[in-house]
Amino acid sequence: MPSTRETILAALHARLSALPATALRGEVLPERVPAAGLLILRDGGPGEPEVTLSPLHYHYQHRAEIEAVVQGANRDTGFDTLCAGVGAALAADRTLGGLCDWVEAEAPQPVDLPVDGAASLKAAVIPVILHYSVPDPLG
Template identity: 60%
Template sequence: MRKSEQVLQALAAVIEAGLPAGAAFRRGGSLPARVPAGGLVILRDGDPGEPEVLLSPPTYVYQHRAQLEVLADGSNREAVFDSLCAAIGVALAGDRTLGGVCDWAEPEAPAPEELSEDGGEGMKAAVVPVVLHYATGDPLE
């Protein structure tokens, strides 16, 4: 398994395990028409970017930017949204190395938005970037 996939799977496991009861998690896919009452977090693989290359032996050091889409809907969407963001922060603070497959995982602050159709009350959403620092001996590994 490629190193980037190992890191993304470990990130998914840490985030999913840390979410509050009732929250849903998935990796990839389209935005749903309905968001569960406990909210939804979607992991997007993101972009590994250009690596820094160290020689002898060749080592490719990545700062991979994955994205967590946080979605909350309903009358208590503010509280659900805050609960999801806090849970993500706690989960990552508790395991910055994602079980040892990553050198460091660092979340960035979300920029919340209100998404609505036809001017009605909508859902609250944000992208939470997570920078994953890791190294591999081969960019295709």
């Protein structure tokens, strides 16, 4: 049985997979970026929990990251569309079907990355904070 953390990350990946862009989890950047863009979910880490003792619960603010990448002539518009799609997907259900207490994204810091012999990439990391509580830090 998967842990709460894994279940939440899988649900986040499924939510990203519903977007037109290709959504991967924990993969390396492929040689080609699809025309609709690319999203790579990085699991990140849960950080130090706050603990309540009665009943015992660990309250996490897990910081995952989504790498958003576009390439092509209209990369500024494509990047904006990709980020807006991620925002809309998260806003549609801030609890990922009741799996966590709240999901929120932070603003991306886009950069242009030159590529030898090809159109440059526009990319950013979108931090996503997953708020959830568990009775066991390994569960």
